Amino acid sequence: MNFYNGFDIALHVDPVEMKAVKVMPRSYHNDSLQNRQDYAKIFNFKKPGFKIAGANPDGAGAGVDLDELINVFRFGRTKRIQAFQRRLVEEEQDKYVDHRFNRSLVLKVTHLQGDTLDAFMAKYRPSYDFCQRATDYDLMDYIKLAFKEYQKDRKERP
Structure with missing residues (x-):
């Protein structure tokens, strides 16, 4: 006979006693x-x-x-x-x-998602030197140009 099948545990917490938790990026x-x-x-x-x-x-x-x-x-x-x-x-x-070259920025510019976003970010990851010198505009322009190249490469594949 197995006694654990019907074993149920509940934890009751008074919400007044709980303190707020803030999660910051x-x-x-x-x-x-x-x-x-x-x-x-x-x-x-x-x-x-x-x-x-x-x-x-x-x-x-x-x-x-x-x-x-x-x-x-x-x-x-x-x-x-x-x-x-x-x-x-x-x-x-x-x-x-x-x-600098983060998922939310690349997603905003390319609208790629999931594995295609990951593949794009791995293939077109900029160098540290470029990221250090580039303005936000330069970085977004780089992502746009890289995305055009990415689309071109995908069309040329059989």
């Missing part, structure tokens, strides 16, 4: 700033090199920063940090392109 700018703060050491990392420490305020001589000297010979660590730094910058650039 993510802000590219705020996310980027937060990411820069979270990974400040990585973003600001400079390849270690020999540095001579300046004179002390009391006039004592100069010296070599031992931490910096040790880090010069930590090649694996330096390579890993630089690779991570590149990945963080690439991710930030990708998010910026996603922010």
Whole structure:
């Protein structure tokens, strides 16, 4: 005999006690700033090199920063940090392109939907450099021209 078939649970909540929840869209700018703060050491990392420490305020001589000297010979660590730094910058650039070249804008200009919209956005995704230089008008013009090319390519296929 199975006792779970007729088992029903209900949760009764008093709507007066519930607090309102606001769901806000993510802000590219705020996310980027937060990411820069979270990974400040990585973003600001400079390849270690020999540095001579300046004179002390009391006039004592100069010296070599031992931490910096040790880090010069930590090649694996330096390579890993630089690779991570590149990945963080690439991710930030990708998010910026996603922010500028977004689904709602492309939908508004092309009226594509679903898989065709996804395919169009993947094929005609602009570069970071273009998105950085382009005005809103330039970006919309780019989408219109790319859409004309997209339609032409679809007509030429058998």
